Amino acid sequence: MKRLILALALLCALPANFLFCAVPAWAVEPDEMLRDPALEARAREVSKGLRCVICQNETIDESHAEIAHDMRILVRERVTAGDSNQQILDYMHSRYGDYVLLQPRFTTATFILWLAPLVILMLGGLAVASRLKRGGHEVAPLTPEEEAALASFNDSGDKAP
Numbered sequence: 001m002k003r004l005i006l007a008l009a010l011l012c013a014l015p016a017n018f019l020f021c022a023v024p025a026w027a028v029e030p031d032e033m034l035r036d037p038a039l040e041a042r043a044r045e046v047s048k049g050l051r052c053v054i055c056q057n058e059t060i061d062e063s064h065a066e067i068a069h070d071m072r073i074l075v076r077e078r079v080t081a082g083d084s085n086q087q088i089l090d091y092m093h094s095r096y097g098d099y100v101l102l103q104p105r106f107t108t109a110t111f112i113l114w115l116a117p118l119v120i121l122m123l124g125g126l127a128v129a130s131r132l133k134r135g136g137h138e139v140a141p142l143t144p145e146e147e148a149a150l151a152s153f154n155d156s157g158d159k160a161p
Contacts, residue, residue: 028061032072034080043079046088047072051102
């Protein structure tokens, strides 16, 4: 009977597990795809580096937003026009700004974004190194007066003075 209940519980839980599995949700519609597989592969490669300007941290291929649809069409138009991948990225950057690039460029405006993790890591390393160099603090032994007070405290059960 216990086995039957366990089997039913597992069977009931199984579909719920599949609901929570992470699966990529591609928003590229079939009518957007290019007929030439090589050009479509290039368009997908470029799209991996472009962020939807409405969504947060979704590529334009993953987003269902209308602007992402327009951006996918624009990428495919530029691919068929013969632009290189870098030319397409430069065009999209000039049109939508820094936010459109999933990996921002190293400029004076973004240098803090790139260097902050290194600075934080170095400061943490210096803090750990100085703590290790300093070593632990040794506890001074009790004076005879402190030992007497402690002994009287333990003997009488009273609170310490």
